[in-house]
Amino acid sequence: MRGAILYAPGDVRVEERDRPSLVEPTDAILRLSAACVCGSDLWPYRGVETYDGPIPMGHEYVGIVEEIGADVANVKVGDFVVGSFFASDNTCEICRAGYQSSCVHRVLMGSLGSQAEFLRVPLADGTLVATPGMPEPDLIPSLLAASDVLGTGWFGAVAAEAGPGKTVAVVGDGAVGLLAVLAAKQLGAEQIIAMSRHEPRQRLAREFGATDIVTERGDAGVARIKELTGGRGAHSVVEAVGTQESMMQAIRSTRPGGHVGYVGVAHDVQLPGEELFFSHVHLHGGPAPVRQYLPELIDLIWSRTINPGKVFDLELPLEQAADGYKAMDERSAIKVLLRP
Amino acid sequence: MRGAILYAPGDVRVEERDRPSLVEPTDAILRLSAACVCGSDLWPYRGVETYDGPIPMGHEYVGIVEEIGADVANVKVGDFVVGSFFASDNTCEICRAGYQSSCVHRVLMGSLGSQAEFLRVPLADGTLVATPGMPEPDLIPSLLAASDVLGTGWFGAVAAEAGPGKTVAVVGDGAVGLLAVLAAKQLGAEQIIAMSRHEPRQRLAREFGATDIVTERGDAGVARIKELTGGRGAHSVVEAVGTQESMMQAIRSTRPGGHVGYVGVAHDVQLPGEELFFSHVHLHGGPAPVRQYLPELIDLIWSRTINPGKVFDLELPLEQAADGYKAMDERSAIKVLLRP
Numbered sequence: 001m002r003g004a005i006l007y008a009p010g011d012v013r014v015e016e017r018d019r020p021s022l023v024e025p026t027d028a029i030l031r032l033s034a035a036c037v038c039g040s041d042l043w044p045y046r047g048v049e050t051y052d053g054p055i056p057m058g059h060e061y062v063g064i065v066e067e068i069g070a071d072v073a074n075v076k077v078g079d080f081v082v083g084s085f086f087a088s089d090n091t092c093e094i095c096r097a098g099y100q101s102s103c104v105h106r107v108l109m110g111s112l113g114s115q116a117e118f119l120r121v122p123l124a125d126g127t128l129v130a131t132p133g134m135p136e137p138d139l140i141p142s143l144l145a146a147s148d149v150l151g152t153g154w155f156g157a158v159a160a161e162a163g164p165g166k167t168v169a170v171v172g173d174g175a176v177g178l179l180a181v182l183a184a185k186q187l188g189a190e191q192i193i194a195m196s197r198h199e200p201r202q203r204l205a206r207e208f209g210a211t212d213i214v215t216e217r218g219d220a221g222v223a224r225i226k227e228l229t230g231g232r233g234a235h236s237v238v239e240a241v242g243t244q245e246s247m248m249q250a251i252r253s254t255r256p257g258g259h260v261g262y263v264g265v266a267h268d269v270q271l272p273g274e275e276l277f278f279s280h281v282h283l284h285g286g287p288a289p290v291r292q293y294l295p296e297l298i299d300l301i302w303s304r305t306i307n308p309g310k311v312f313d314l315e316l317p318l319e320q321a322a323d324g325y326k327a328m329d330e331r332s333a334i335k336v337l338l339r340p
Numbered sequence: 341m342r343g344a345i346l347y348a349p350g351d352v353r354v355e356e357r358d359r360p361s362l363v364e365p366t367d368a369i370l371r372l373s374a375a376c377v378c379g380s381d382l383w384p385y386r387g388v389e390t391y392d393g394p395i396p397m398g399h400e401y402v403g404i405v406e407e408i409g410a411d412v413a414n415v416k417v418g419d420f421v422v423g424s425f426f427a428s429d430n431t432c433e434i435c436r437a438g439y440q441s442s443c444v445h446r447v448l449m450g451s452l453g454s455q456a457e458f459l460r461v462p463l464a465d466g467t468l469v470a471t472p473g474m475p476e477p478d479l480i481p482s483l484l485a486a487s488d489v490l491g492t493g494w495f496g497a498v499a500a501e502a503g504p505g506k507t508v509a510v511v512g513d514g515a516v517g518l519l520a521v522l523a524a525k526q527l528g529a530e531q532i533i534a535m536s537r538h539e540p541r542q543r544l545a546r547e548f549g550a551t552d553i554v555t556e557r558g559d560a561g562v563a564r565i566k567e568l569t570g571g572r573g574a575h576s577v578v579e580a581v582g583t584q585e586s587m588m589q590a591i592r593s594t595r596p597g598g599h600v601g602y603v604g605v606a607h608d609v610q611l612p613g614e615e616l617f618f619s620h621v622h623l624h625g626g627p628a629p630v631r632q633y634l635p636e637l638i639d640l641i642w643s644r645t646i647n648p649g650k651v652f653d654l655e656l657p658l659e660q661a662a663d664g665y666k667a668m669d670e671r672s673a674i675k676v677l678l679r680p
Contacts, residue, residue, distance in 0.1 A: 093572060094596050102596030102620045104571075232433060247613060256434050256442030256626075266613030273587060273609025276623075277602070280442045283616075283623040286596075 002340070003116030004057045004321040009047030012322045017056065020112070020120035025071040028124035030063035030081065034144045035115045036312070037324045037336045039174045040265050045325050048267055056113025057321075058338075059085035060147040062140060063119065065128075072124045079130040082143050082298060083121055084151060084290035085109045090126030100126070100291035115321055117340040129294040132302055139301060141309030141337055145179065146297040149335065150308040151290030152263050153179030153240065154297065157187055159261030159284040160236035164188040169214075169225050171250045172240030173201040175311040175335040176263060178208055180238040182308060185209025186300070189236070193228060195221055195249075201334060204310060218245060225253040233258060239285070240264050247271065256280035263288055312337040342680070343456030344397045344661040349387030352662045357396065360452070360460035365411040368464035370403035370421065374484045375455045376652070377664045377676045379514045380605050385665050388607055396453025397661075398678075399425035400487040402480060403459065405468075412464045419470040422483050422638060423461055424491060424630035425449045430466030440466070440631035455661055457680040469634040472642055479641060481649025481677055485519065486637040489675065490648040491630030492603050493519030493580065494637065497527055499601030499624040500576035504528040509554075509565050511590045512580030513541040515651040515675040516603060518548055520578040522648060525549025526640070529576070533568060535561055535589075541674060544650060558585060565593040573598060579625070580604050587611065596620035603628055652677040 003017035020029055035058050043049040065079045075081055088095055088103035095103045107122045121127055135143060142150075153176045162168045168184040170177050173196035184192045185208060193212040194205035202213050214224045225234055233255035239246055242264025250260050251271075262285030276283070300306045314333035316324050324336035343357035360369060375398050383389040405419045415421055428435055428443035435443050447462045461467055475483060482490075493516045502508045508524040510517050513536035524532045525548060533552040534545035542553050554564045566573055573595035579586055582604025590600050591611075602625030616623070640646045654673035656664050664676035 093570075097597045099597035099620055230433075242613075242617075244613075257437045257439035262617070266617040269613025271611040271613060271616070273582075273584075273606030273611060276611070277582075277606040277626045280439055280626040281624075284621075286617045286620040 001117035002318055003113055004318070005054045006044060006057050007054045009045060012045065012057065012325045014319050014321050017116060019118050022067060022069050023120065024122060025069035026123050026125065027069045028065055028072055028075060028121045028128060029067040030061065030119045030121060031066045032061055032063040032114060032117060032119055032340050034062055034140050035318070035338045035340065036060050036144055037321070037328050037338065038148060039176060039328070041325070042329055043265065043267065045329060056116065058113050058115030059110035060144060061114035061119055062143045062147060066118065068124060074125040075128045075130050080134055081128040081130050082146050082294055083109070083128045084294065085148055086287065087122040087127040088291055089123050090291060095126065098289055098292045100289040101287040115318065115338055127291065129298060131298055141312045142301040142307055143298065144337065145308040145311060146294060146301060148290060149175040149311060150179045150297055151293050152176045152288040153238070154183040154293050155288035155290070156180045156238040156240055156261040156263040156285065157183035159259070160238050161259040162187045162189045162236045165190055166235040167191040167193065167229050168236040168238065169193040169195065169234040169253050170238045170240065171195050171246050171253070172264060173198060173205065174240060177238065177240035178204050178311055178334070179308050180240055181205050181210050182208040182306060186306065193225060193234065198331070204334070207310070218249060221249055222252040229255070235259070236261070238263070242266050242269070244269050251276065251279055251281055254279070254281045258282070259284070261285055311335040315339065341457040342658055343453055344658070345394045346384060346397050347394045349385060352385065352397065352665045354659050354661050357456060359458050362407060362409050363460065364462060365409035366463050366465065367409045368405055368412055368415060368461045368468060369407040370401065370459045370461060371406045372401055372403040372454060372457060372459055372680050374402055374480050375658070375678045375680065376400050376484055377661070377668050377678065378488060379516065379668070381665070382669055383605065383607065385669060396456070398453050398455030399450035400484060401454035401459055402483045402487060406458065408464060414465040415468045415470050420474050421468040421470050422486050422634055423449070423467045424634065425488055426627065427462040427467040428631055429463050430631060435466070438629055438632045440629040441627040455658065455678055467631065469638060471638055481652045482641040482647055483638065484677065485648040485651060486634060486641060488630060489515040489651060490519045490637055491633050492516045492628040493578070494523040494633050495628035495630070496520045496578035496580055496601040496603040496625065497523035499599070500578045501599040502527045502529045502576045505530055506575040507531040507533065507569050508576040508578065509533040509535065509574040509593050510578045510580065511535050511586050511593070512604060513538060513545065514580060517578070517580035518544050518651055518674070519648050520580055521545050521550050522548040522646060526646065533565060533574065538671070540653070544674070547650070558589060561589055562592040569595070575599070576601070578603070582606050582609070584609050591616065591619055591621055594619070594621045598622070599624070601625055651675040655679065
């Protein structure tokens with residue numbers, strides 16, 4: 001089968017890879033309908049994260065069940081399914097508490113590579129959620145978004161305790177940040193401030209529910225958030241970047257007693273303990289337990305209540321994955337969908 | 341009047357100070373019944389925190405209202421009152437959200453110095469809570485504990501979401517840590533693990549409700565907590581020290597999705613963003629909004645449901661404040677009560 005491989009920073013190639021087959025009786029094999037490039041794929045692509053040798057890429061996926069292991073009971077061959085970037089048993093104590101991305105048996109899907117024609121999904125019963133039927137083609141981008149960026153933005157908004165009566169600010173205008181805006185809106189937030197200096201992203205943020213746009217960054221961005229919130233700071237701030245600057249911007253934009261939900265994978269971030277102490281904020285985040293939200297998100301998409309697929313502003317055949325990485329890296333595309 | 345002054349690291353003297361008088365119409369003057377030395381007083385005493393010139397010391401206090409300003413309505417002359425280490429209006433948006441220690445008009449009581457005979461309390465209506473009557477003498481240590489260490493341990497346990505069915509671990513066996521054990525017990529925790537290697541403190545921890553004692557620290561302490569919690573870590577961990585080691589011990593002892601409540605004033609602490617991200621913990625803490633809990637804590641003390649005053653294992657006349665600091669510094673006393 002064809003699949004994307006990262007050889008070195010900036011060097012993604014689509015090549016022949018072995019078609020995966022069942023390894024464990026709890027596995028399923030999917031024929032992928034769509035895959036995509038993630039903001040977090042850019043960390044190794046840019047050489048910020050290191051790795052050993054050529055690695056398969058991709059951890060977001062939707063597709064049709066092609067084959068199942070002997071122990072798989074919750075999905076069947078022919079189902080259209082959505083999964084997420086950690087396979088999880090969905091039965092352990094940590095999963096039951098809603099933290100499937102820290103499942104005691106979790107498997108990182110990125111190591112299996114979903115930018116490909118087929119994908120092996122471990123722990124299929126716990127990981128995959130079937131849609132109510134075969135989706136209309138125009139729903140596929142939204143279902144694919146649920147696999148990671150929507151689920152991650154959703155977790156960010158939940159971790160920030162977005163809800164009725166709340167002012168929510170979102171740091172980061174990538175797909176995750178934009179979908180955190182959508183999540184905040186769905187969760188009933190009163191005021192939603194998107195921090196973005198890019199016109200097409202601002203437009204999408206407004207479409208997803210942003211009431212205010214802040215173009216300033218760093219201290220100036222914090223000052224602007226304070227101005228918009230009676231000098232107090234936002235109740236809820238979603239951090240969707242993962243840098244020192246963005247984390248501090250998020251913490252400083254939050255009022256005492258407020259909540260920061262951080263979902264940008266932290267890179268070279270050190271949080272100053274004393275400032276954090278006196279900030280009085282709640283801090284929660286990490287790899288989103290997308291599995292927890294999949295049934296609800298699929299419902300919202302299936303009923304056409306939300307349209308998170310709008311974050312895909314570039315669609316390419318899998319063979320052109322390299323162009324997709326380049327467009328994301330240069331920020332000329334918000335999110336790239338790949339068709340195997 | 342007599343009052344304690346810190347001249348330099350290790351140099352506390354009790355001297356003549358001006359007796360405070362009303363400055364604002366919202367002030368009250370208290371004749372202090374008892375004061376004490378706080379773990380956080382040791383930071384400047386040890387020279388870890390710096391300051392300009394000789395400074396008055398003390399921020400915990402109970403006493404009798406001696407005089408009130410024209411605008412004070414909630415307490416009257418002759419009332420026995422408890423206050424906390426931040427004066428707060430208790431009416432602003434931040435106070436109403438339960439974060440009185442970040443009140444927009446807050447005043448740090450430490451700057452006024454409660455290790456003395458009299459104390460001026462700003463924002464008396466918002467800050468002071470009167471007891472139902474004149475307390476029996478044996479209740480005074482417990483009411484004094486409510487002023488800071490009990491309220492702080494309580495906030496730590498609340499921030500860590502201690503409650504029914506939860507395993508709570510407490511890092512730090514100072515008065516705050518020990519009272520976090522008491523708080524966890526009152527909040528209904530199922531298993532309470534005190535981390536302590538000092539026999540008298542272990543005994544008090546057990547008396548306050550600890551079900552397990554862990555004497556190991558650092559990585560070994562974390563491993564022991566994991567062992568006691570089926571390999572997962574505690575649901576709730578209270579951090580009551582404020583060092584890099586204790587913060588990391590708290591974070592690493594918490595299961596994914598669990599809660600760290602940190603109330604040790606962070607000194608030279610840097611939290612590694614990536615580890616925090618993948619830990620999946622909730623982090624919340626800061627200067628405890630003791631005012632929020634005072635009515636409830638006074639009730640529990642008045643009805644003799646709890647006896648937090650047991651943390652005072654050394655009582656000295658105010659004149660011997662220097663001995664009190666020394667005993668706390670050397671850890672020969674858990675907590676020192678000073679009688680003006």
